[in-house]
Amino acid sequence: SDTATLQRGLPIPQGISKPAFLSAIDELRNLLGAKHVLLNDKEIKNGWYMESPNTHDMMPLFDSEEFIASAVVYPGSVDDVKIIVKWANKHLIPLFPISIGRNLGYGGSAPRVRGSVTIDLGRRMNRILDINADDFTCLVEPGVTFYALHEELVKRGLDDKMWIDTPDLGGGSVIGNTLDRGVGYTPYGDHWACHSGLEVVLPSVGEKGDVSVLRTGMGALGVGGENTWQCFPYGFGPYNDGIFSQSNFGIVTKMGMTLMPNPGGFESFMYTFANESDLAPLIEIIRPLRISNILENVAQLRHGLQTLSVKGHPRTKYFAGTGPMPDDVVRKHLRTTATGECAWVYYGMSYGPAHIRGHKLDIIDKEFHRIPGCKRIDPSTLPADEYFWSRDRIASGTPDLEELKWVNWMPNGSHIAFSPVSPIRGKDADNLFALARKRHAEAGIDLMPAFCVGLREMHLIVEIVFDAEDEEMKRKAEECLRGMIDDAAKLGYGEYRTHLALMDQVAGTYSWNDSALMKFNNTLKDAIDPNGILAPGRCGIWPERYRNRGWEL
Ligand code: ADP
Numbered sequence: 001s002d003t004a005t006l007q008r009g010l011p012i013p014q015g016i017s018k019p020a021f022l023s024a025i026d027e028l029r030n031l032l033g034a035k036h037v038l039l040n041d042k043e044i045k046n047g048w049y050m051e052s053p054n055t056h057d058m059m060p061l062f063d064s065e066e067f068i069a070s071a072v073v074y075p076g077s078v079d080d081v082k083i084i085v086k087w088a089n090k091h092l093i094p095l096f097p098i099s100i101g102r103n104l105g106y107g108g109s110a111p112r113v114r115g116s117v118t119i120d121l122g123r124r125m126n127r128i129l130d131i132n133a134d135d136f137t138c139l140v141e142p143g144v145t146f147y148a149l150h151e152e153l154v155k156r157g158l159d160d161k162m163w164i165d166t167p168d169l170g171g172g173s174v175i176g177n178t179l180d181r182g183v184g185y186t187p188y189g190d191h192w193a194c195h196s197g198l199e200v201v202l203p204s205v206g207e208k209g210d211v212s213v214l215r216t217g218m219g220a221l222g223v224g225g226e227n228t229w230q231c232f233p234y235g236f237g238p239y240n241d242g243i244f245s246q247s248n249f250g251i252v253t254k255m256g257m258t259l260m261p262n263p264g265g266f267e268s269f270m271y272t273f274a275n276e277s278d279l280a281p282l283i284e285i286i287r288p289l290r291i292s293n294i295l296e297n298v299a300q301l302r303h304g305l306q307t308l309s310v311k312g313h314p315r316t317k318y319f320a321g322t323g324p325m326p327d328d329v330v331r332k333h334l335r336t337t338a339t340g341e342c343a344w345v346y347y348g349m350s351y352g353p354a355h356i357r358g359h360k361l362d363i364i365d366k367e368f369h370r371i372p373g374c375k376r377i378d379p380s381t382l383p384a385d386e387y388f389w390s391r392d393r394i395a396s397g398t399p400d401l402e403e404l405k406w407v408n409w410m411p412n413g414s415h416i417a418f419s420p421v422s423p424i425r426g427k428d429a430d431n432l433f434a435l436a437r438k439r440h441a442e443a444g445i446d447l448m449p450a451f452c453v454g455l456r457e458m459h460l461i462v463e464i465v466f467d468a469e470d471e472e473m474k475r476k477a478e479e480c481l482r483g484m485i486d487d488a489a490k491l492g493y494g495e496y497r498t499h500l501a502l503m504d505q506v507a508g509t510y511s512w513n514d515s516a517l518m519k520f521n522n523t524l525k526d527a528i529d530p531n532g533i534l535a536p537g538r539c540g541i542w543p544e545r546y547r548n549r550g551w552e553l
Contacts, residue, residue, distance in 0.1 A: 010041040013115035057110035059414030067110035069118040076124040082211040099142035099173030107500035112537035137230035146170040163397030170399020189298040196233040197256035203534035230256035248535035263351035268392040272342035274373030280426030287424040299348035312405030349395035418462040420493040443480035504552040507540025
């Protein structure tokens with residue numbers, strides 16, 4: 001069932017007694033209103049993506065009660081957030097801010113430290129503060145999802161004029177995804193690069209009991225900074241925004257984002273490639289096309305197996321054996337699909353009016369056909385429920401949920417990703433594919449790689465789908481992930497993002513010059529958050545009172 005009683009009781013944070021914790025919670029209830037503070041003392045409830053829990057990771061790699069909140073608090077304003085920060089400093093209770101908490105595959109809504117009090121910013125702070133139809137920008141609060149922003153454009157009749165950029169799944173928060181440096185699939189797919197301006201509540205308390213709120217970039221100007229806040233991200237002096245992404249240095253309460261002008265037409269295309277060995281030559285063809293913007297969006301090159309898994313059926317429909325599904329079985333089933341038998345599928349989109357698209361599409365077609373066995377799939381032959389049309393919606397700024405389907409590959413389907421970054425080179429694609437293949441074979445897990453090609457780099461996303469109720473499978477998944485992270489690091493590849501459980505390991509691979517970068521992050525952490533209350537351990541950054549005390553995983 002989706003609901004279970006807590007086995008380990010109320011997860012009280014380490015370092016505080018139960019009575020002291022409960023009295024601190026009563027104090028917080030008095031400060032914010034009792035209905036805005038919920039104790040997590042009864043059960044674990046999983047739900048599904050759109051009704052995801054805000055207390056724990058519904059796709060746990062370890063025990064569900066390991067990364068779990070003791071309570072959830074729902075601030076309604078920046079002032080409420082300041083009150084929570086002050087309260088946490090007084091009682092030395094760890095806080096974990098989330099916007100929506102649908103960061104599935106990377107820990108969902110779960111805190112890194114068991115018993116943290118989760119600040120669910122999205123529930124009540126969910127206003128779209130501005131959509132500027134002249135500048136093509138917006139200003140949002142944490143609870144604004146990609147769906148909500150898109151629906152607002154539609155409601156205001158602006159969707160014909162401007163687009164949002166959405167990740168594969170549209171239910172997440174624009175702020176949450178951007179702070180975790182997530183990507184989407186239009187030319188505005190690098191969300192972090194497309195944001196402009198943050199408002200941040202800092203985690204410490206000053207001598208007079210004050211909590212600071214700062215605005216970055218042009219928002220820092222004393223008078224009228226908001227005028228250009230969303231138009232120019234840098235302002236004057238050090239560009240500070242970076243330290244608030246993938247970190248635990250502040251709680252973001254507002255963010256500006258650029259919106260994309262409707263390009264005046266769009267057209268998705270799909271190519272298949274026959275052999276796994278086509279990977280390296282194909283990546284070599286993609287690189288110059290991508291850098292020169294003939295390939296205009298963060299396109300995906302997916303393994304054929306994903307075309308099968310995204311149909312949403314369990315793996316057992318195709319294969320009853322154990323271990324990775326054999327290649328000939330994958331190919332046999334692919335033959336019955338609209339995609340046909342292949343090793344790789346490329347999904348892309350061309351933008352602009354027909355005559356401009358035609359020019360680019362001709363070049364792409366000619367270049368891709370240098371690979372023998374390359375096939376262009378004519379979209380007009382594809383039924384409306386084909387996955388291709390989900391990619392079509394996403395790459396043209398319409399949020400979607402189709403991507404959820406491959407989670408059904410396993411019972412109690414959960415997923416966790418290996419996400420290394422490399423240059424767009426055939427050799428690098430081969431290296432990463434080979435090491436992933438080896439570790440997956442050892443673990444007996446199906447390999448589902450997708451290369452997402454940016455402007456100078458590509459992210460390889462390998463999602464491992466596992467049964468959350470199968471301890472042996474979870475152990476193997478962890479072993480496989482940890483092995484791939486280490487193998488990749490030895491070859492000079494690092495992850496762009498990772499799950500809570502793997503953050504220490506991944507942070508540890510960025511160790512150049514005696515871990516100078518982590519030393520700098522620790523210095524910042526101790527200065528900005530001297531009591532160490534904000535998201536301890538997130539992205540491998542531990543406050544002083546936790547550091548080297550056995551918290552690292
Ligand atoms: P989404 O639902 O969009 O996938 P989340 O809300 O789960 O994203 O956010 C992803 C991660 O980013 C969170 O686990 C948290 O560590 C961090 N985060 C999200 N929102 C904020 C915020 N407003 N301030 C600081 N950190 C945040």
